[in-house]
Amino acid sequence: MIEVRDLVKTYPGATSPAVAGVSFTVEQGGFYTLLGPSGCGKTTTLRCIAGLERPDSGMIKLGQTVVVSDRIFIPTYRRDIGMVFQNYAVWPHMTVFENVAFPLRVGKQKVAGSEIDRRVRESLALVGLAGLEKRMATQLSGGQQQRLSVARALVREPDVLLLDEPLSNLDAKLRERMRSELLLIQRRVGITTLFVTHDQVEALSMSDRVAIMDRGLIVQEGAPRDIYHAPANQFVAGFIGSTNLFAGRVISRDAETGQALIETAAGRIVADAEGHEAGADVMIAVRPEDVVLHRGRSAGGPEAANSLGGVVEIGLFTGVSVEYHLRVAGQLVQSRVSSRIDFTRGDDVVVELPVHAIRVFSMAGSEPAAEGLAGQDA
Amino acid sequence: MSTAADAAEPGGRIRRRSPITGRTVATAVVLGVLIYLIIGPLVMLFLSTFRDSHGALPFSPIATWTLDNYPAVLGRESTWRLLINTFGFSLGALFLGFTVACMLAWLTERTNMPFRNVLFVAVVASLGIPNVIIGIAWDLVLNPVNGLVNVFLRQTFGFARPGPIDLYTLPGMIFVQGISLVPITYLLVSAAFRAIDVSMEDAGAAAGAPFRTVMRRVTLPLLTPALLSAFVYQFVTVVESFDIPLVIGIRAGIPVLSTQIYVQAHPASGLPEYGLASTYSLFLLAIALGPLVLYNRIISKSERYATITGRGYTPRRIDLGVWKVPAALFGLGFVILSFVTPALTLFWASIQPFYALPSAESFARITFAAYGEVFRNPATLRAITNTLVLAVSVATGTLILGTLVSWILVRTKSRARVLLDLLAFLPHAMPGVIIGLSILLIYLIMDRALPFPVYGTLLIIIIAQSTQYVSLATRLMSAGIAQIKLELEEAADISGASWGATVRRVLLPLIRPAFINGYLLVFLGSIKNLTLPLILGTPQTVVLSTLVFGFWDKADTASTGAVGILALGITVVMSIFLRRATLRGGTLIA
Numbered sequence: 001m002i003e004v005r006d007l008v009k010t011y012p013g014a015t016s017p018a019v020a021g022v023s024f025t026v027e028q029g030g031f032y033t034l035l036g037p038s039g040c041g042k043t044t045t046l047r048c049i050a051g052l053e054r055p056d057s058g059m060i061k062l063g064q065t066v067v068v069s070d071r072i073f074i075p076t077y078r079r080d081i082g083m084v085f086q087n088y089a090v091w092p093h094m095t096v097f098e099n100v101a102f103p104l105r106v107g108k109q110k111v112a113g114s115e116i117d118r119r120v121r122e123s124l125a126l127v128g129l130a131g132l133e134k135r136m137a138t139q140l141s142g143g144q145q146q147r148l149s150v151a152r153a154l155v156r157e158p159d160v161l162l163l164d165e166p167l168s169n170l171d172a173k174l175r176e177r178m179r180s181e182l183l184l185i186q187r188r189v190g191i192t193t194l195f196v197t198h199d200q201v202e203a204l205s206m207s208d209r210v211a212i213m214d215r216g217l218i219v220q221e222g223a224p225r226d227i228y229h230a231p232a233n234q235f236v237a238g239f240i241g242s243t244n245l246f247a248g249r250v251i252s253r254d255a256e257t258g259q260a261l262i263e264t265a266a267g268r269i270v271a272d273a274e275g276h277e278a279g280a281d282v283m284i285a286v287r288p289e290d291v292v293l294h295r296g297r298s299a300g301g302p303e304a305a306n307s308l309g310g311v312v313e314i315g316l317f318t319g320v321s322v323e324y325h326l327r328v329a330g331q332l333v334q335s336r337v338s339s340r341i342d343f344t345r346g347d348d349v350v351v352e353l354p355v356h357a358i359r360v361f362s363m364a365g366s367e368p369a370a371e372g373l374a375g376q377d378a
Numbered sequence: 379m380s381t382a383a384d385a386a387e388p389g390g391r392i393r394r395r396s397p398i399t400g401r402t403v404a405t406a407v408v409l410g411v412l413i414y415l416i417i418g419p420l421v422m423l424f425l426s427t428f429r430d431s432h433g434a435l436p437f438s439p440i441a442t443w444t445l446d447n448y449p450a451v452l453g454r455e456s457t458w459r460l461l462i463n464t465f466g467f468s469l470g471a472l473f474l475g476f477t478v479a480c481m482l483a484w485l486t487e488r489t490n491m492p493f494r495n496v497l498f499v500a501v502v503a504s505l506g507i508p509n510v511i512i513g514i515a516w517d518l519v520l521n522p523v524n525g526l527v528n529v530f531l532r533q534t535f536g537f538a539r540p541g542p543i544d545l546y547t548l549p550g551m552i553f554v555q556g557i558s559l560v561p562i563t564y565l566l567v568s569a570a571f572r573a574i575d576v577s578m579e580d581a582g583a584a585a586g587a588p589f590r591t592v593m594r595r596v597t598l599p600l601l602t603p604a605l606l607s608a609f610v611y612q613f614v615t616v617v618e619s620f621d622i623p624l625v626i627g628i629r630a631g632i633p634v635l636s637t638q639i640y641v642q643a644h645p646a647s648g649l650p651e652y653g654l655a656s657t658y659s660l661f662l663l664a665i666a667l668g669p670l671v672l673y674n675r676i677i678s679k680s681e682r683y684a685t686i687t688g689r690g691y692t693p694r695r696i697d698l699g700v701w702k703v704p705a706a707l708f709g710l711g712f713v714i715l716s717f718v719t720p721a722l723t724l725f726w727a728s729i730q731p732f733y734a735l736p737s738a739e740s741f742a743r744i745t746f747a748a749y750g751e752v753f754r755n756p757a758t759l760r761a762i763t764n765t766l767v768l769a770v771s772v773a774t775g776t777l778i779l780g781t782l783v784s785w786i787l788v789r790t791k792s793r794a795r796v797l798l799d800l801l802a803f804l805p806h807a808m809p810g811v812i813i814g815l816s817i818l819l820i821y822l823i824m825d826r827a828l829p830f831p832v833y834g835t836l837l838i839i840i841i842a843q844s845t846q847y848v849s850l851a852t853r854l855m856s857a858g859i860a861q862i863k864l865e866l867e868e869a870a871d872i873s874g875a876s877w878g879a880t881v882r883r884v885l886l887p888l889i890r891p892a893f894i895n896g897y898l899l900v901f902l903g904s905i906k907n908l909t910l911p912l913i914l915g916t917p918q919t920v921v922l923s924t925l926v927f928g929f930w931d932k933a934d935t936a937s938t939g940a941v942g943i944l945a946l947g948i949t950v951v952m953s954i955f956l957r958r959a960t961l962r963g964g965t966l967i968a
Contacts, residue, residue, distance in 0.1 A: 076583035089581035093599040106587035
């Protein structure tokens with residue numbers, strides 16, 4: 001288990017804190033991801049947990065041990081952790097075996113030679129590097145160095161595993177494969193894992209829970225599915241997946257259903273807008289894959305709610321799908337549809353924005369939401 | 379596609395009969411100049427070792443071929459003393475220089491020592507002090523007769539004269555040379571510290587290793603190739619060093635190989651023994667060349683240590699806590715020894731009619747008369763003019779040559795590259811005193827055959843310094859050109875620029891920073907250099923370094939101080955102008 005409470009860290013000379021009060025808990029055996037753009041504080045948070053940075057304040061608990069509090073700061077080497085670095089930090093002057101044996105040899109408890117041998121081999125077998133013990137670490141390929149780094153992190157059987165963007169240096173194909181492999185190893189060992197990444201696909205596909213960070217704070221935390229489908233604010237909606245965002249103003253709102261009529265550059269749109277009064281400036285978000293396209297011109301009229309007339313500007317065929325850029329009145333709208341749907345530039349289309357797929361945020365919607373608010377402001 | 383490009387294709391199947399292109403001509407000219415500058419002197423040196431030149435020039439009609447020089451040198455017991463001196467002096471100075479430089483580098487790179495940026499500037503500034511001036515200044519401080527510290531100790535504690543501290547000993551030489559080695563060693567070592575990926579150390583801590591274990595098992599092994607190459611490089615520097623062994627070692631009666639060669643060629647009495655001097659030179663050359671070959675191998679090997687590099691955190695600085703003050707005092711102590719003491723001593727000497735300890739009386743005697751006198755002396759004005767002409771010629775010449783060589787090395791597939799690479803590397807292994815001696819021999823002989831005089835003019839010093847500094851210029855420019863991506867030149871090509879336009883509009887602006895920095899470094903080296911002007915100079919071709927040395931040799935301390943301060947001012951200001959980025963990167967020699 002990892003418990004972090006009110007963590008604050010400001011680098012010397014920086015004007016704003018890198019981490020500005022972060023709290024979260026990783027359940028025993030859980031796979032928890034800190035996701036955010038560079039400079040959001042995710043790596044600093046991880047480094048504080050590893051003891052590589054000293055936080056200004058806050059509490060960190062690893063397993064049953066408090067490693068950081070007002071009065072306690074346990075140095076890195078006394079924390080029961082395994083860590084995989086972005087560049088793997090594989091020691092070039094040691095063989096594969098020596099790299100993995102290192103944590104067993106330098107630890108406080110002396111491990112017998114035969115025991116070291118057995119555990120190193122076990123660990124290497126776990127990551128699929130059995131038989132390469134005698135190689136120099138630098139003779140391994142990038143993917144192998146990555147596995148080596150994982151084996152080294154796991155060999156001591158630590159309480160928690162810390163992963164600092166471990167996949168970002170791999171090429172795309174390998175990255176995809178390592179994603180499932182890493183997850184499989186984590187499940188097999190059952191180790192509590194904290195993962196830091198800026199890659200949303202990694203975060204969504206691997207984690208039990210994801211925390212989105214922005215400017216030193218967690219802005220939303222939840223299961224990957226909830227975060228994707230119910231982003232708490234404009235920042236999350238924009239950061240996770242691609243999103244059509246457009247500004248609008250609430251014209252009227254039905255207090256009973258919570259549905260509101262919103263004036264936008266693309267036309268009038270009906271959406272669930274709980275908490276947004278008439279006259280409020282709002283931001284509307286729709287995922288491209290939720291935008292439905294019909295051939296032909298819009299019939300107009302109230303019965304065709306959220307069906308807007310548009311013109312195809314360009315279509316980008318990717319094989320899996322086609323991404324159409326559509327001009328709807330004064331607004332550019334993106335739609336991702338099956339690659340079998342074929343329009344050409346200039347075609348008239350009806351752009352349907354399903355009511356259930358639209359999310360409405362306050363205009364200044366990028367301020368961090370309080371924890372646990374995910375999916376409640378709709 | 380042009381023919382030149384075809385010929386440049388590595389495995390080009392179609393190789394048209396290549397007509398002589400501009401590039402071929404340029405390569406031939408560059409090669410010719412390098413052979414003239416480097417191979418000529420070496421051949422001359424080698425041949426001279428087989429000439430019996432008692433009382434004659436090696437190739438004068440009365441000299442004969444002989445094999446006696448080798449047994450003469452090898453058979454002498456003094457030769458072995460010479461080797462022991464050379465190695466003892468070198469290793470002692472290296473030990474001192476490296477200990478201090480490593481501590482300073484670690485403190486400034488990895489700890490929160492206060493004033494670390496000030497210390498960096500001070501180290502770079504002391505890089506500018508010519509070694510001859512360091513030697514002379516320490517003579518003024520510590521010589522057993524009237525060295526300020528000794529006079530002070532005698533007055534205070536009643537020690538007997540001379541003494542109590544004697545600079546004219548092996549430890550004295552080692553001390554002064556050791557201090558003079560620190561700035562460049564510091565730059566090399568701190569570059570090595572920066573080159574280490576800090577996550578390697580973090581991974582050690584995360585693996586459960588305490589700080590000391592990480593240092594021993596991770597940091598040190600990772601630093602080893604860089605430290606070793608710096609050590610080998612500086613070993614060659616100190617084996618070849620001439621100024622401090624000349625100023626202190628000769629008086630101390632502790633000759634080393636470099637000064638022995640000088641003495642053989644410039645005996646205080648009697649006739650020069652060029653054959654013997656050449657034979658000693660060959661020894662010194664062998665001692666210097668071996669480590670440099672090793673150095674090159676370490677450098678190329680260490681590239682294999684390269685791993686995937688991450689986004690490079692600014693390494694956390696280790697909190698020194700209560701050790702902050704001792705660390706700052708250590709830094710201050712170094713600055714006092716390397717910079718403040720030499721500069722203040724020279725200044726004090728320059729404002730005293732006769733050299734004495736600072737006191738009420740000596741303060742009353744303060745006079746700037748020496749400056750007036752020195753500047754009225756036509757030799758001084760000649761020295762300043764000569765120094766500038768020399769430095770500008772050498773810097774311009776070697777940088778242009780070095781740029782051409784580098785461009786051929788980095789950008790072409792010319793078959794002359796191997797030879798060019800070797801030629802550009804050789805002068806590194808040629809101690810200044812050997813370059814001086816062999817060029818002296820060449821122009822002593824050729825003088826009658828040349829339409830204009832070279833021997834005894836500034837031109838011979840320009841040629842000799844060009845030989846000396848062409849390696850440095852080539853290394854700096856190679857690094858600079860290698861940093862410019864080929865695509866940038868190709869983009870210009872594709873944009874329709876002619877070769878000339880590409881060079882003028884793209885290549886030259888991009889290499890300008892490297893060029894300017896290289897120019898400054900060679901310029902600085904030329905001003906600081908004493909060896910070549912001393913061996914090849916005449917009263918007409920006096921430069922600042924020989925002028926200072928001459929005044930000091932005549933025990934004219936006021937003039938020594940005044941000219942020393944002048945030279946120091948020029949070189950220190952210039953070294954501060956050196957681009958910080960280059961120094962930080964350690965490309966100074968790498």
